[in-house]
Amino acid sequence: MQLLLVEDDEMLGEAVRNRLQKADWRVDWAKDAPGARLALTDHGYDAVLLDIGLPGGSGLGVLQHMRSRYDPTPVLIVTARDQLSERIQGLDAGADDYIVKPFQLDELGARIRAVVRRSQGRVSPLITYRDITVDPARRAVSREGERVSLSVHEYRTLLALMEKRGWVVTRDQLEDAVYGGSSSIESNTIAVYVHQLRRKLGDDLIVTVHGFGYRIGEERA
CATH class of the missing domain: 3.40.50.2300 (Response regulator)
Structure with a gap:
C-alpha cells in the first residue's frame, strides 16, 4: 500500500x-x-x-x-x-x-x-477467500481458523493477490507490492514466494496465468 x-x-x-x-x-x-x-x-x-x-x-x-x-x-x-x-x-x-x-x-x-x-468497496476489515482469512490491521493470516506463519515478503505477496482476487496480478505488480519498485530483484523471487504460499495455504490457492502473472479466485469477466 x-x-x-x-x-x-x-x-x-x-x-x-x-x-x-x-x-x-x-x-x-x-x-x-x-x-x-x-x-x-x-x-x-x-x-x-x-x-x-x-x-x-x-x-x-x-x-x-x-x-x-x-x-x-x-x-x-x-x-x-x-x-x-x-x-x-x-x-x-x-x-x-x-x-x-x-x-x-x-x-x-x-x-x-x-x-x-x-x-475498495470493502466494509469488513478482513479479506476472506475459501478458508483463508487475511487481517491487514494485524498483518495476520489464518487457514481454517488456525494462524499461519508467513515471512514479510510472503505476506505482502498474498495480500496483493487477495486484494485483487479474481484479477491477474502481474509479476511487476507483485514486485512493486513486495519491494516498492526496487530494480535489484532476482527474476524468480516472486515465483519462490508463490511456491511457499502454496505449500502453506494449499496448492490450488494461487493460479499461474502463463505469460501474465498470478491470480487468486475465479477469473472475473
Missing part, C-alpha cells in the same frame, strides 16, 4: 511516516502544496494524509485540485483546526475523513485503513 503524506511539520511528519512504514506502508512525503500537486500528478496512491495549513497554498486547495481532476483517491484531512465549520468545509471539498491534532498514531492508522477499505 502506498500513501502520500502532506505535512509541513517536520517532527510530526517524521513520526507519522516512521509509524506507517512499520505497518508496511510505503510513504511519500510532500511538505508543501506545490509538492503535493506534483506527487499526485506523477504517482497513484492508495490514500492521502493531507494537512490543511501548508506553505505555498492550502490543503483544501490541493483537495479541490484532486477532485477537479476526478481523482478518487481517499483523503484523510489532518489538521490542528477543530472548528465544526472547518470540518464541514473539508468534507464538502471531497475529504473522506477528518482527524484533529493532536491524535494517537494508532487511531490514525485505523482511520487510514477504514477509508481505504471503503474506497
Whole structure:
C-alpha cells in the first residue's frame, strides 16, 4: 500500500511516516502544496494524509485540485483546526475523513485503513477467500481458523493477490507490492514466494496465468 503524506511539520511528519512504514506502508512525503500537486500528478496512491495549513497554498486547495481532476483517491484531512465549520468545509471539498491534532498514531492508522477499505468497496476489515482469512490491521493470516506463519515478503505477496482476487496480478505488480519498485530483484523471487504460499495455504490457492502473472479466485469477466 502506498500513501502520500502532506505535512509541513517536520517532527510530526517524521513520526507519522516512521509509524506507517512499520505497518508496511510505503510513504511519500510532500511538505508543501506545490509538492503535493506534483506527487499526485506523477504517482497513484492508495490514500492521502493531507494537512490543511501548508506553505505555498492550502490543503483544501490541493483537495479541490484532486477532485477537479476526478481523482478518487481517499483523503484523510489532518489538521490542528477543530472548528465544526472547518470540518464541514473539508468534507464538502471531497475529504473522506477528518482527524484533529493532536491524535494517537494508532487511531490514525485505523482511520487510514477504514477509508481505504471503503474506497475498495470493502466494509469488513478482513479479506476472506475459501478458508483463508487475511487481517491487514494485524498483518495476520489464518487457514481454517488456525494462524499461519508467513515471512514479510510472503505476506505482502498474498495480500496483493487477495486484494485483487479474481484479477491477474502481474509479476511487476507483485514486485512493486513486495519491494516498492526496487530494480535489484532476482527474476524468480516472486515465483519462490508463490511456491511457499502454496505449500502453506494449499496448492490450488494461487493460479499461474502463463505469460501474465498470478491470480487468486475465479477469473472475473
